[in-house]
Amino acid sequence: MVGFLVVAAAGGTQGSGMPDPIHQFEVHPIIPLKLFGWDASFTNASAYMLLAVLAIVGFFILSTRAPSLVPSRLQSVSEITYEFVEGMLRDSVGHGGAKYFPFVFALFIFIFACNMLGMIPGFFTVTSQIVVTSALAALVFVTVLVIGFAHNGMRFLRLFVPQGVPALLLPLVVLIEIISFLSRPVSHSVRLFANMLAGHITLKVFGGFVVMLLGAGAYATLAPLPLLMTVAMTALEVLVAFLQAYVFTMLTCMYLSDALHPGH
Amino acid sequence: MADKTTAGTTQPPHGAGQPKPFPPLDPATFAPQLIWLALTFGLLYVLLKRYVLTRVRTAIEDRRGSIQRDLERAEALKSETEQALADYERALAAARTRANAIAKAVQDDLAAATNEQLARGEAEIAKKVADAELRILQAKSKAQASVTSIAEDIAGAIVAKLIGGKVSKDEVRKALVRRAAE
Numbered sequence: 001m002v003g004f005l006v007v008a009a010a011g012g013t014q015g016s017g018m019p020d021p022i023h024q025f026e027v028h029p030i031i032p033l034k035l036f037g038w039d040a041s042f043t044n045a046s047a048y049m050l051l052a053v054l055a056i057v058g059f060f061i062l063s064t065r066a067p068s069l070v071p072s073r074l075q076s077v078s079e080i081t082y083e084f085v086e087g088m089l090r091d092s093v094g095h096g097g098a099k100y101f102p103f104v105f106a107l108f109i110f111i112f113a114c115n116m117l118g119m120i121p122g123f124f125t126v127t128s129q130i131v132v133t134s135a136l137a138a139l140v141f142v143t144v145l146v147i148g149f150a151h152n153g154m155r156f157l158r159l160f161v162p163q164g165v166p167a168l169l170l171p172l173v174v175l176i177e178i179i180s181f182l183s184r185p186v187s188h189s190v191r192l193f194a195n196m197l198a199g200h201i202t203l204k205v206f207g208g209f210v211v212m213l214l215g216a217g218a219y220a221t222l223a224p225l226p227l228l229m230t231v232a233m234t235a236l237e238v239l240v241a242f243l244q245a246y247v248f249t250m251l252t253c254m255y256l257s258d259a260l261h262p263g264h
Numbered sequence: 265m266a267d268k269t270t271a272g273t274t275q276p277p278h279g280a281g282q283p284k285p286f287p288p289l290d291p292a293t294f295a296p297q298l299i300w301l302a303l304t305f306g307l308l309y310v311l312l313k314r315y316v317l318t319r320v321r322t323a324i325e326d327r328r329g330s331i332q333r334d335l336e337r338a339e340a341l342k343s344e345t346e347q348a349l350a351d352y353e354r355a356l357a358a359a360r361t362r363a364n365a366i367a368k369a370v371q372d373d374l375a376a377a378t379n380e381q382l383a384r385g386e387a388e389i390a391k392k393v394a395d396a397e398l399r400i401l402q403a404k405s406k407a408q409a410s411v412t413s414i415a416e417d418i419a420g421a422i423v424a425k426l427i428g429g430k431v432s433k434d435e436v437r438k439a440l441v442r443r444a445a446e
Contacts, residue, residue, distance in 0.1 A: 025286075109312075
């Protein structure tokens with residue numbers, strides 16, 4: 001049976017009844033557009049980005065429409081989210097971090113909304129595209145560089161020179177520090193991208209097994225097994241969707257902390 | 265995952281033998297996604313910063329402010345209560361002291377009056393006793409005197425009856441005094 005499943009997973013793209021697990025990541029234009037020679041088509045990805053923004057803004061406006069001293073459920077959710085991100089920023093950045101709260105909050109809520117929208121069957125996952133996560137990570141990286149130099153001037157470079165390192169080892173340590181600093185946006189973006197991509201492919205593959213087994217005569221009796229797996233995986237993926245938004249934001253906060261206080 | 269598309273095309277070629285690029289990594293989709301990400305994320309950032317976050321913050325800060333105010337008022341009321349309690353206890357202690365003083369004064373007065381009356385009574389009794397003793401003494405001496413004279417009279421009468429004749433009172437008295445001395 002295992003062999004059958006592996007064959008099905010490997011070869012099941014066309015004709016075998018296995019839904020293509022990669023199909024969900026395809027970006028196709030809805031309204032083709034050209035802007036200064038660049039392709040600026042309004043694609044399904046654009047539609048879901050816009051949907052995420054509208055959902056976020058709509059939710060927050062709706063939930064704070066009639067603010068009361070004893071918050072309603074919706075108001076509680078928006079306030080808890082606000083205080084969650086605020087706490088994250090305060091704990092890791094501390095003094096001087098409040099200025100960047102809207103940026104950090106926008107990052108968290110955008111990634112969270114995109115991840116969660118992606119959990120709805122049939123919906124496109126914006127954050128499963130490497131270009132999106134890379135752009136967000138690059139935005140954080142550039143922001144950190146700008147804030148770092150604007151705030152500390154050349155002293156920002158001390159970030160690469162840890163204290164208490166023997167002079168002999170210093171060049172090597174500085175080199176390692178620089179490499180690790182430069183690799184931050186890579187790990188920052190790939191972590192989110194890979195988690196969302198792998199999760200959705202896995203879900204789709206297990207979902208496909210259910211359909212295939214149902215169509216395979218006596219094997220249909222085995223169909224509940226991958227179905228159970230799909231249900232469990234969905235729960236896990238909801239957790240991952242939140243966790244990856246949290247991790248992305250947390251790392252952003254830590255990088256901001258480096259930019260504001262490079263001494264330690 | 266070989267990339268056969270040229271940058272700028274929206275539709276990757278779907279030729280039979282040509283391998284499609286892996287969609288999440290397809291460079292042809294990079295430009296539109298970047299542009300729309302910038303637009304939507306920028307819009308989100310501006311809306312959040314200008315409008316949404318202030319609304320949430322206002323609600324939270326209003327609550328914190330009102331809780332703070334309530335706590336302060338509770339604190340003020342508590343200290344007021346404690347002040348009132350302290351005042352009450354102080355007043356109670358003062359009243360108790362005053363009551364004790366009054367009770368003691370009254371007791372002292374009563375004791376003094378009683379002592380005075382007692383002393384007066386005793387003095388009166390002592391005087392009466394002394395008077396009585398004096399009177400008894402006088403009566404006793406008078407009685408003794410009369411006993412002596414009666415005895416003399418009787419002795420004179422007896423002598424006169426026995427011997428016949430008169431005996432002077434002085435002789436009788438001398439004889440009686442001589443007999444009494446033996």
